[in-house]
Amino acid sequence: MSFFNTNIGNAGLGQETIFKLASQNPAKIYLAARTASRAQAAIKEVEKTVPNAPIEHLPLDLASFASIRSAAETFTSESTRLDLLINNAGVMGTPYGLTKDRYEDQFGTNVMGHALLTRLLLPTLLKTAEEPNSDVRIVNLASIGHHMAPSGGVIFDQAALENYSTWRRYGQAKLSNILFAREFACRYPTIKSVAVHPGIIMTNLYTPMQSNILSTFAVWFARTMAPLLPGVMASAKEGAANSLWAATAPTEKVKSGQYYTPVAYASNGSRYAHDDGLAKKLWEYIDTELQKHGF
């Protein structure tokens, strides 16, 4: 659910995003996704409106470092430039579990997965940024749900996370997306790095939420009450607007390191979201962990 959403790993925002981008004649769009059949279906859907759209499915499972390495190798073997990276995929509200590389599922997929992908694509991003008239950007899908992060902001002990509610874990993952974007902006000033909240969008990310009678009622209630606040429950089309703005608006209007709520509203986020010490600590944790895995 992207109540607070984030992205829709496979829930509609990504398809809407590539559809709008494909309409503006890019050289190439890579749709990095785990399930080939769903990726191909999304591409076919886009091609109905944009015939011969230059979109290619790039197999990627963000919960697996091996898959991420493979995806990055495939990409770099095919392309010498990367102008725009949209870290859009994610999971939300899942039961406690560990990824193949022993990170809590939501943190492992939403944070560690994207951090490694970004790291492996960094040489290409930096090289592209050196070219004349380049405008290289990374858009990280965060969420208003980052306000649910536990006390202290980020719990780095992956085993200890079993004792936290799934929403605390989701909150810290989304907070980490914001902090990662912020720290990246400081370390790589030639690349614009931002975090965005897409809005409240009913996507299939909400499915795990309906695991008991109370949460099923909560989702039903939210859907029922939505018409009272027009725009609260946005469509995928509306939900993609903020990330598309961050990705394509004139460069002087998009501030690197900033967190934006829809559309283009520079938000402070929670007190942890602008904690530079926590951002540095997260960066160093990620760095150390990736080194442990040979990256």
Add this chain to the structure above:
Amino acid sequence: MDIKWPAADMINSTRASYKPTAASTMASITGQFLQQLEILPQAILDLLILSTLIPHFLSSYFAMFRGKSFDTSKDIPDLSGKVILVTGGM
């Protein structure tokens, strides 16, 4: 020693003739109710955590009116020459 299993049609006829009683129905419903009770504390906790977002939702909602207008059908510039990678998406 040969063991003779009940013939399949005999089992099927037994199944077909099974009718839930009031007691078995009540037991089934009670079981399901108890299952929900078992996860109720966590469900309530989850809802309480989610409810902390309400003020942030409202703040974000009203921020929409302070944000900028961006029409994805008109305002995205030409992207010729650009290579893009998007994770997730269907």
